[in-house]
Amino acid sequence: MLGARAPRWALPARRALNWARPQPARVPPGGRRLGSSAGRSLAAAGLQPQLDKFGAVTVHLAQLHAPDSLDQVTFQRWLQESIKQWRAEGRIAVWLHIPILQSKFIATAALQGFTFHHAESDSSTLTLWLGEGHSRLPGYATHQLGVAGAALDVDTGKVLVVQDKNKTTNAWKFPGGLSDPGEDIGNTAVREVFEETGIKSEFKSLLSVRQQHRHPGAFGISDMYIICRLQPSSFNISFCQQECLRCEWMDLEELAKTKDTTPITSSVAKLLLYGYREGFDKIDITMREFPAVYTGLFYKLYHRELPDTFKNMTEL
Ligand SMILES: NC(=O)C1=CN([C@@H]2O[C@H](COP(=O)(O)OP(=O)(O)OC[C@H]3O[C@@H](n4cnc5c(N)ncnc54)[C@H](O)[C@@H]3O)[C@@H](O)[C@H]2O)C=CC1
């Protein structure tokens, strides 16, 4: 993704643009200077475009003091003039955040070439690429994440399985579901298993990752489906009647052999049986937590266990 963009050191980190001030040397054919009355009134109305470190401009229409009194013609004129000015200044793109109640401005922006980048429940984000060639702006979410939990009772060799209510074929599978925003993989597995079966458990490791593109259940985007190994701590099933048709503790070897399951579940059942017999260290992808470069945040790193001699290989 490298291209002819301005060097990062040349770009100030997020600062307000002085866009409303008239540009002394720049007089468009109509004789009106950029940073015109439309620009000045928009500044007075609260808009403060920001420049990011990549050289793109961000505008939040939520900053408008009285959005209802801004008409589309004024906004269109301001946007047109601003785009001209930003192009002249070498800006690479514009990010335009529009609250849902100001959606009338979406059409105005679209007429200037803006397209949707993404939408959240209460706002949409549009972009306009101003740089050379095709847009190098990063896209929005490309995958959804589903997580299932294989809760194995190591004392009995039985594993918790369900059959979904809303499926055409009733195959046995591990309980699971979609990850909530900001939720750790292991927490999704534990939460979904509890919600669907009433069984409490603890996250132990990752077992497998499945990637499926153009997933119909993911609105046509890609779907990542992760199966975790869980240690159950309760055993009385009370399954969710809305989501599940059946739920039971099934002998792991029986699950590994049955045809009455999905290829993913069958493969992971065989993997889990191998770990159960030969040691979970043969199959587990375990997790370690580290502080992120972003202040106060942490991330989780998942990988196979390393011997201590390799783990502590730091130069003195
Ligand atoms: N074991 C396997 O082979 C299978 C794996 N998966 C994976 O599991 C994950 C999703 O798990 P789920 O149990 O489906 O999620 P989930 O446990 O979060 O439940 C989703 C709920 O939303 C409902 N729902 C889904 N689409 C809907 C729609 N368009 N309108 C109304 N209701 C809707 C479903 O009926 C279900 O009640 C995905 O990653 C998927 O790829 C799903 C099925 C089988």
Ligand SMILES: [Mg+2]
């Ligand atoms: Mg589910």
